[in-house]
Amino acid sequence: MSELKGTPHNSAVKGEIADIVLMPGDPLRAKLIADNYLENVVCYNTIRNIFGYTGEYKGKRISVQASGMGIPSMGIYSYELFNHYGVEKIIRIGSAGAISEELKLGDIVIASGVCTDSNYISQYRLPGLFTPSGDYEMIKTVTSVLDEQNVDYKVGTVFTSDVFYNESMSDLEDWKKMNVLCVEMESVSLYCNAIRAGKKALSMFTISDLPLEGVSMEADERRTSFTNMMEAALEAAIRM
Numbered sequence: 676m677s678e679l680k681g682t683p684h685n686s687a688v689k690g691e692i693a694d695i696v697l698m699p700g701d702p703l704r705a706k707l708i709a710d711n712y713l714e715n716v717v718c719y720n721t722i723r724n725i726f727g728y729t730g731e732y733k734g735k736r737i738s739v740q741a742s743g744m745g746i747p748s749m750g751i752y753s754y755e756l757f758n759h760y761g762v763e764k765i766i767r768i769g770s771a772g773a774i775s776e777e778l779k780l781g782d783i784v785i786a787s788g789v790c791t792d793s794n795y796i797s798q799y800r801l802p803g804l805f806t807p808s809g810d811y812e813m814i815k816t817v818t819s820v821l822d823e824q825n826v827d828y829k830v831g832t833v834f835t836s837d838v839f840y841n842e843s844m845s846d847l848e849d850w851k852k853m854n855v856l857c858v859e860m861e862s863v864s865l866y867c868n869a870i871r872a873g874k875k876a877l878s879m880f881t882i883s884d885l886p887l888e889g890v891s892m893e894a895d896e897r898r899t900s901f902t903n904m905m906e907a908a909l910e911a912a913i914r915m
């Protein structure tokens with residue numbers, strides 16, 4: 676990888692990506708943020724349509740890049756951002772399915788910690804269980820922005836799953852008994868990669884589904900209706 680200007684998955688050259696990166700799963704959500712919120716934007720990656728942009732938000736240089744879906748995809752892109760491009764902080768802005776009965780469509784959740792059914796953590800060969808957690812300073816910054824914007828949110832444990840269409844949806848009922856708030860598919864690799872690289876990460880979500888009730892937002896609504904989360908992440912990014 677060191678012989679390449681970029682990486683096998685990212686054509687950016689070093690220096691083209693800001694210290695802080697917002698990461699939605701969906702490349703079109705990354706484009707929407709670049710088109711609507713950033714100034715002086717440069718698109719630095721289109722490989723596999725995983726769009727990455729660097730621009731300015733209120734004068735601060737930030738990047739927004741898609742992660743793709745799932746733990747391995749986030750594992751690849753966040754590893755490269757932290758270890759090849761020198762990125763210091765990543766804010767994941769994702770969609771998630773509610774597990775807690777207290778959550779409804781459109782609510783915001785911040786992941787203080789992550790549990791998982793994935794084997795990702797086994798690569799570290801730890802002598803016990805490890806609990807990936809979000810960066811506390813980043814949590815404080817994002818929650819204070821949300822407080823100022825009068826937007827409600829919940830902070831707690833989320834479940835990062837390998838499986839979207841799960842034959843055992845009732846497993847979510849077991850996570851509910853452990854007070855897990857919602858299910859998504861990337862944060863375990865993001866948090867592990869950040870911690871392992873000595874960097875910082877935070878995941879926040881808008882609830883797009885109620886999987887235990889069979890309720891879902893339309894695809895277009897998922898891409899465009901996350902305004903509160905995107906604006907809070909952008910505002911927090913310029914304070915970090």
Ligand SMILES: O=P(O)(O)O[C@H]1O[C@H](CO)[C@@H](O)[C@H]1O
Pocket residue numbers: 699700701743744745768769770771839859860861
């Ligand atoms: O909206 P994004 O960020 O893609 O996140 C969620 O949506 C996808 C599943 O629809 C998974 O990637 C899951 O984690």
Ligand SMILES: O=c1cc[nH]c(=O)[nH]1
Pocket residue numbers: 770771772773839858859860883884885886
């Ligand atoms: O992983 C996910 C993401 C969004 N909604 C879900 O139900 N699951």
